[in-house]
Amino acid sequence: MSRRDGNRTLGGVAAGLLGMIGLSVIAGVLVTAMVTPVLAVVGQAANSSIGVFEALPADLKPDQLSQTSYVYGRNTDGSPVLLAAFYDQNRQNVAWNQISQYVKDALISTEDPRFYTHGGIDIQSSLRAAAGNIISGGVTSGASTISQQYVKNILVQRAEAITDPAGQAAAYAEATKTTLDRKLKEMKLAIGLEKSYSKDDILLGYLNIALFGGRVYGIQAAAQYYFGVNADAVTLEQAASLVAMVNAPDALRIDVAANIPQNLDRRNTVVLASMLKDHTITQAQYQQAIAVPVTPNITQPSTGCQTAVNAAGFFCDYVTKIIEQDPTFGADAASRAHALATGGYKIYTTLNMQLQQQADAVTKNYIPYSTANLDLGSSIVTVEPGTGRVVAMAQNKNYSQDPAAGPDATAVNYSTDQAYGGSTGFSVGSTYKLFDLIAWLQAGHTLGDIVNGANNLTFDLSTFKNTCGGGQMGTYKAGNDAGEAGSRISVLNQFELSVNAAFISMAQQLDQCAIRDVASSLGVHRADGQPLETNVFAALGGNTIAPLTMAAAYAGVIANGMFCTPVAIDSITDANGQPVSVPQSTCGQAIDPKIAAAAVYAMQGVITSGTAIPANPHDATAHVGKTGTSQNEESVWLVGGSTKLVTASWTGNVTGHVSIRSTPIIGPGSGKVTGGLSRLYMWRDFYRDTADAFGGATSVPLPEHRYLAAAGAGSASGRSGTSTPKPTPAPTPPVPLPTPTVTP
Template sequence: MLLVFLLLSGAGGVLAAGFAMPAVGVASAITNASAQLFDELPDDFNVLEPSQVSVIKASDGSQIAQFYAENRIVVSLDDIAPSMQNAIVAVEDQRFYQHKGVDPAGIVRAVVSNANGGSQGASTLTQQYVRNVLVEAGLQNDDDAAIAAAKAPTAARKLREIKYALTLEQKYSKQQILEGYLNIASFGPSTYGVEASAQHYFSHSAKDLSIAESALLAGLTNAPGAYDPVQYPDKAKSRMDWVLQKMYEEEFITADEYQAGLDTQIADMLNVTDSVGGCGAAGSAAYFCEYVVGEIENSDIFGDTEAERRQLLLRGGLEITTTLDPAKQKNANDTIQAYVPTGDPSNVKSALVSIEPGTGRILAMAQNTNYGDATGSDPTATQISYSADYLHGGMESNGFQPGSAFKTFALAQWYQEGRSGYTVTNTTPRTFYSSDWTISCDPDLHPEAWAPKNADPSENGRHTVIEDTAMSINVGYAEMLAQMDVCSVTQLAADMGVTKASGDPVDPYPSVVLGGTETTPVSMANAYATFAAHGVYCTPVAIDSIIDADGNEMSTPSASCSQVMSATAADQVTLTLQSVLTSKGTGPGAALSGRPAAGKTGTTDLMDNAWFIGYTPQLATAIWAGHSDGYYAMNHQYIGGRYYATMYGADLPAPMFKTYMDAALAGEPVEAFNQVSLGAGAPTSSNSNNGGQAQQNSAGSHDGDDDSDDED
């Protein structure tokens, strides 16, 4: 160290690789720094792991997307071809195996060369490794000052680098230092480390690099952009030949190998594989990918701040296995494209989400837009998910109005209170006044007079709760709500994940029973999955497991499943919702082939939102159709090549549900729903103990359309 310091003090020339400073300035800086600076610098230099690529995978292990701040794959020295190791030593530090981290002879050569008008660096490979590590530490900590200090053309920076290099050589072997350098340095304008660079330029591993390929990569470290063989093949070839010459001079290759390398042309070597980072590479699963990103960025499991969590994703080398079922994802996308294809002239948008009951695992998520920013050629492209909430890439408005699909929460509370599905309600339109409502959570709320209407005069009169559900009779549900506490309904919905964007229960206005609030397809699919799971609610989850760069399993967001309503009441809801899929219900087109299903249609006032949410014991699915830029009608137009005079939940979402579910469940066992009594007053016929059949027999006549006055 003393020898190095004296050389630097006396030479007053080049201090760092690739730049020179006036001799007077250097001498002054050295004098000011003095030997004291060496004593002040810590002896320990902790070699951190360089940033690595994080990979997001589907449940079957297939890759969905990858994330990185630097496209890098860390490998051991054994997995790097000896020719690559030799090439980097030949071109960067011929005395690497002789010096102890700093090369006094190299410093003298650099001083003499630069004093005579040349340009030669004095940094050893170890010093370059130190500089790369310091820069990487600054990047990982988002510390611009540390990055600048690691690159500053100052004597202080050079002295620190020298001290660290000397310390490093005392703690690590030459092989460890070489391995670290080959993994951290840039070997291309968009790749870091030899493995990612070999995969990019040659489409094979660094272990299989030839002599010519090694020379090409080793030549890039000096100026990756300037020597990029894709953009500047002539410059890259000239640089490669120079590296081959150095390898020959250092006796790393024979004369024949040298000549063979010179005869190798750039075009014959390249087999470029571009690696695209982010959700844009995930195809139809891009919006599911965004949901996964949201899970990481919004959970304190992965860091105290969002910035820390983002850094972990971009630099942590995580292996993230998700809940996505590739087969069901394909079925979902195929269904969307068959009914409302991307770029359809109608500009109608559609989204589909599937969730596994009892686990909360999101199995599919698709919509009819391309992921990305809108362009002239693709004006509907967007990064906004129509399925998810704002924290998971969705709309700030927290989704879309669900219409009559919200009635199911009133039905659930009805059964939760021990009431009967055979209770007869007065469904003749009339006015409900403030005094008709119980709103315990907001006793100061006094709703204005409200006069809900039915979709068709045939629905007027007297109908059972089962019939009210099958035909989606608005006034019947208003009367049911008047017999309960509005707050109990909004709280039960919240317990099932249907809330305002803040997470609070929706406002307890009576008209909420007809779906005037906004929610997301994920929330609705998961809420209905709660009925399929006999009243067990699970928070939606998109991640099954995460393995960190060291091979350790990390914690992941939990589904936190819990019983939010009685199993009997949930099963009663299910049997009642089966009536919706009968010929006397609003959604017969959603009935599945050869297996029982339950569900509910939903339509808003002006036919501007249409839904179907349904399920079997194994799978719950929500389908939404509407416009993403505002609420305006979808009826009286062609959508996906089909003309729709009306746009109820039965018209488009229901047949989409059938198409998707038949495909998604093909080959899976047929499972039945639990059979329970729907309460007092059941018919005394032989069908009275068969919930689904009893519902069919008791449902009134209906034309199959959903209600048209779902919000007020």
């Protein structure tokens, strides 16, 4: 049996007219009787109350309610995947047809049986309450209609929206005090509400605003939390149990086992009994319902980034940091955080769940959460060339903001800058040589030029040009990996083998600031916010940079020199379904496309015949990249990918100074491998097993001849610019930065 719709009956119209014409007079007398029973029959007291009543405001517009915000990743087919929810109040507004009729009938029968026939104040109930107050000698009953309760809830919500604690407390006290003036105000506003809104709108507003215990607000969140169903699917018994809670939300909430008997009692003897009396259920339905026990199915909401699936908590945290720093969402960090927790946003991110799942799997396959002998960290982060979209971000830890979570968890995002929840960055080693190489080509040199990369070459630091950072004094002895000679071979071969002495020789012919400018044009910056260093050692990767920054920079080179700033959010809608402005990627031509093509060609040799041979997936997709090992082998890198996806793979010390390159690491599924190999195998498996299915060019074209061969020598058809045989490379070269020898 269903209650009639919201169109008013003749009695309702009459009641509404009474409210508009003369109810204020009756209300004044009623309130006087309810609050000051001794003076109830004194005309002067009644007249005074009427005067106060008439002077009160009559209009109240419901505010935008605090609602839960949701962060989503996407499957490859575009379908959204929930990562996390953020809320001050767990609430999801729903429409009229998204609420079970059982709920509507239960609420009206229990709280306000004449809801559809009165004009905002139930005179009959008020008179009965007034009589009770006269007998008791005080204000023990308010006879509040649903409209009056809705008014009170609106005022309470306004109080709770105040961010100043003192102001919030004062406003809350004002909205809930049991005094004559508050009751008068509530009644007057209820009458005004009835003039402006339909009965169904008022009932819907109440069901969306009401508290159901704890931080659960509104019928939809309550149905999901307590019973694991949507509000339109609750049974009669569940509806009655939920409506029972509005009378005393914290005392009757059923996620506390001790409250269940009291909830059951009110459900059966008050709510279901009222529905039977009101003829909205039959005797048979009543008998069947009261026999059903209260059986909660508590379904915890996805609260905060620690609940994100596929270990996407770090990416989720990155998204929240973006919102907290973008003025679109508020004037300061506090207001932006408040907007996230109350705005009802649906935030659709760039994260691809298939790539994320694979990134998490390969990271944790090769790298354990922790080890006994070092504070170990590892990450994989992937961006799209040409868009800057961040599509995967994983690391060898669980995301948690709990300081007591132990060594398996952290809130520090190894992939991002310190300002976005990350670390101060990690020395990038020889991955920085890509920027040296581009500066070399920009200065008019070629891949075929012959440079001296002999081991232990000694350089006079005063001969290095540094127009933006000042000169250096003393000497520097450049050591190569494992005594690798480097000899006098082409720049192309020196890059493939990552010969340190060769790149110091090249830097000696350049302005160090030109190398910095190349890196900066590709978005490279220190993770700690300090300026990029431009000393000689910076050419070998001494700056501390976040993996995401390196991935985006390499993506810019691979995208024909078009650099796009990283973005993590595709779109946002607000609680009303309207679009919200989001940070956009800024793309620009950072490097001449012809020079970028020459650099990409050099990077291919690193994978096929250079220092990253173990990382080669050996499939139909062409791969390019560059390895790097920092001073004392504390961090190891491989950055690169395909024309479709570019990835930074990093393993290193989070704190401490243990050599990663040669240290055996026992990953959960990998057996024992050295740390130096781990970053290569992670990268290989990521592309071979998942990323290459997303596409990418099948070959790397030759650059223009002028970038390949030295003047008067060399050939554009081969990878080597010299006839000198290429030595067999070590799998993972370090970039040692020894302390320079200072001459007297």
